Amino acid sequence: MTRESLTDAYLQASAGIPARDLLGELPQSDFLNALYKGRYLSRPVFLGHEEHQRLVADLDNFRTALTSLPDRLYGGDLTAFARAVGMSELQVSAVMRSRGPAPTRVGRLDMYADTSGLRVLEVNMGGALGGLDCADMSRALLEHPVLASFAERHDLTYVDTMQELVDSVFAESGFEPGSRPVVAMTDWPATFDKLSSYMTHYCARWQELGLDAHPCHVGHLDVRDDGVWLGDRKVDIIYRMFLIEDLLESAEAPGLMNPVLDAAHRGQVKIFTPMDAEVFGSKGALAMLSDERNRGLFSPAELASLDRILPWTRMVRPGKVTLENGERVDLLDYALANQEHLALKPTQLHGGHGVVLGWLPEVTPEDWHAQLTAAVDGPYVLQRRVVPVPELFQTDADDPQPWMVSWGIFTVASGYGGGFTRATTISSGTELISLTNGAAVGTVLHATT
Structure with a gap:
């Protein structure tokens, strides 16, 4: 069926x-x-x-x-x-x-x-x-x-x-099942109060599954000479609930995160998952997978899967691009003429933040032009609209x-x-x-x- x-x-x-x-x-x-x-x-x-x-x-x-x-x-x-x-x-x-x-x-x-x-x-x-x-x-x-x-x-x-x-x-993280590593389930201070009740339940579930897990935010962690501590517990694994975009929240944000990253770099604590995960979660990576110039890099099986599940996606850059039918067009001219079929998305933000859906009635051609122009050569992609079946x-x-x-x-x-x-x-x-x-x-x- x-x-x-x-x-x-x-x-x-x-x-x-x-x-x-x-x-x-x-x-x-x-x-x-x-x-x-x-x-x-x-x-x-x-x-x-x-x-x-x-x-x-x-x-x-x-x-x-x-x-x-x-x-x-x-x-x-x-x-x-x-x-x-x-x-x-x-x-x-x-x-x-x-x-x-x-x-x-x-x-x-x-x-x-x-x-x-x-x-x-x-x-x-x-x-x-x-x-x-x-x-x-x-x-x-x-x-x-x-x-x-x-x-x-x-x-x-x-x-x-x-x-x-x-x-x-x-x-x-390299720990054996049954070893019960101490895990700091670590959020960002700005969102911790909202999520702390849920995180407490989450950690209780993990306790049942073999992880000695405790909720906190980055500011609760104490980086010492011998490692990272949460209260009187030395932390084995920092389970990262915070995002790399949190680094840009304020001028004080790097001061919170950098000592933790330095401790991980020294091998004093494991971070699950490391920050490099955020690179592969970028919409800019989707544009690279979608770009016809890169098709020769992938196997036939990979190409078949990419063609099946990945909509047309391109970084917002001046110049020519190839459409799905093989036609070569100027990206900006095409985007301006086909607003109702495209979404403009920042490469790094999550949860729909910064996304402009060209087909919405409130997005006027003037708004679309302004948003698109501002996005050129910045961290933005254009992606073909996917119309879900209800x-x-x-x-x-x-x-x-x-x-x-x-x-x-x-x-x-x-x-x-x-x-x-x-x-x-x-x-x-x-x-x-x-x-x-x-x-x-x-x-x-x-x-x-």
């Missing part, structure tokens, strides 16, 4: 049941409610067996191509690569001081499902990812007998993403209603790491899907046969 046929079958199986009654044990989860405030989708989204297998292969090919870019384009010079994707010198320095032996395998591809399948909008590399608790959502939803029976009939399952994440922390979800009172869904597909040390969804109703008119914009959240089940 396919995503569409599984969805149709489940909507029939759950017909007449109000959305609030399909949530299983979700409303009772203190852990999830600490962050999501009860905003849950009434069902998982589905992947058929062949779709799932193809996605797993595409993820592997995509990651191989992405993480090889410094070698294939810059002779292994990560500094040159970081500058090329739009990082400031301050950020480049942070990357190089906490560089890992190999790029992390932990990441999340944010995707839309259009008529051709799942397409990548952006890549988030590293541990500072929303939705890693999606297995809790799956377990809670499957407590409802209708979904449990449906999943059994169609051989549907999910990945325990939290367990896979913990396994990845052990594998990539997904139907049960409501409390009416027939199923269409929602626009953003799929977050995880990668972990072992490969495919499960999926997380955020969605807004089509009727809301919200185009940037995020928790701050009121999105509801959910999870992904895939067929094993």
Whole structure:
């Protein structure tokens, strides 16, 4: 079965049941409610067996191509690569001081499902990812007998993403399972108060899974001659919830982060994930993967996956580019004439910050021209609009209603790491899907046969 046929079958199986009654044990989860405030989708989204297998292969090919870019384009010079994707010198320095032996395998591809399948909008590399608790959502939803029976009939399952994440922390930080390393789950001061309750629940879960984890922010860490301490605990691993863009928050920000990065550079503490993960999460890297000038660098399998899941993406630079049909055009002239088909995005920011969607009615041609002109030669990309196919979800009172869904597909040390969804109703008119914009959240089940 396919995503569409599984969805149709489940909507029939759950017909007449109000959305609030399909949530299983979700409303009772203190852990999830600490962050999501009860905003849950009434069902998982589905992947058929062949779709799932193809996605797993595409993820592997995509990651191989992405993480090889410094070698294939810059002779292994990560500094040159970081500058090329739009990082400031301050950020480049942070990357190089906490560089890992190999790029992390932990990441999340944010995707839309259009008529051709799942397409990548952006890549988030590293541990500072929303939705890693999606297995809790799956377990809670499957407590409802209708979904449990449906999943059994169609051989549907999910990945325990939290367990896979913990396994990845052990594998990539060099600690043996059972060693119970002390982990400082470290946020940035400006956001810690908002997330501290959720992080406390998160750390309690990790305690059960073998990590001696404790919530904090960067300012709580004490860098001493013999290492990094959190209160009376010497820290083995800093689990990085803060982002490289936090370095630019204020003039005081480097003073908070630099001692921690220096301690990692001296080998006194492990950072999971190292700051070099942020380089591969840049939208500038997507532009390099999409650029027709680089096609000769990739294998046929990598190219097939890139063509399947990556929309046309280019750095905002003057000059000629090639479109999907092979036509050569001036990038700026083309962007000005095709505003309704393009999004302008900063290469480094997350959560939709700084994104200009050319098709929105409030973005006038004059606004688009001004934004595009200001972005030239800066850390910005243009990306082809991906139009998602609406997904139907049960409501409390009416027939199923269409929602626009953003799929977050995880990668972990072992490969495919499960999926997380955020969605807004089509009727809301919200185009940037995020928790701050009121999105509801959910999870992904895939067929094993």
